Amino acid sequence: MSISFNHTVVAARNREESATYFTDVFGLAPAKEFGPFLVVTVEHGVSLDFAKVPDDQEIHPQHYAFLVDDADFDAIYDRILQRGQQHWADPRGTKPGEINHHDGGRGVYFQDPAGHYLEIITRPYGSGG
Incomplete structure (x- = not known):
């Protein structure tokens, strides 16, 4: 299948x-x-x-993670910085203004205008490195 x-x-x-x-x-x-x-x-x-979503309906923030290559990470992260947008190295938001280096790659979390949590990573979690 x-x-x-x-x-x-x-x-x-x-x-x-x-x-x-x-x-x-x-x-x-x-x-x-x-x-x-x-x-x-x-x-x-x-x-x-x-x-x-209708104005009287609550939006429940979701998490959307995207695997990107190094060049796309650089470009996306640069646009986040150009916007002066808040971002974090961790999902709990305890490392503001930083990126992470899990599994030998890079990752960062940020929010869209509706409050959804977006994440870009260059290596899948658990892939080693």
Whole structure:
């Protein structure tokens, strides 16, 4: 059996702001509208489908982690720094303004406009190094 991850819905108060933030920081093509969603496509055809949440509905922050190569890490991290955006080396936020070096790679955590936690890593966890 072959199972592949295809897409996920990302809740946002302002889907345009959140999708644009994501494409800007990650250096991706602009989102495309598909029904009630703004769709951002990443590697292997996987997409993040940004959806507006009604004002009276709470957004429960999720965690989205992305494996990137060293050049993409540098570019994304540079855009985070250019924005003056808060970021952390750890998921609890106890190491602000730092990156981590788990498994011989690099990683950093930050938040999108809707409060979701984003993470970029250059080595999968547990891969050694």
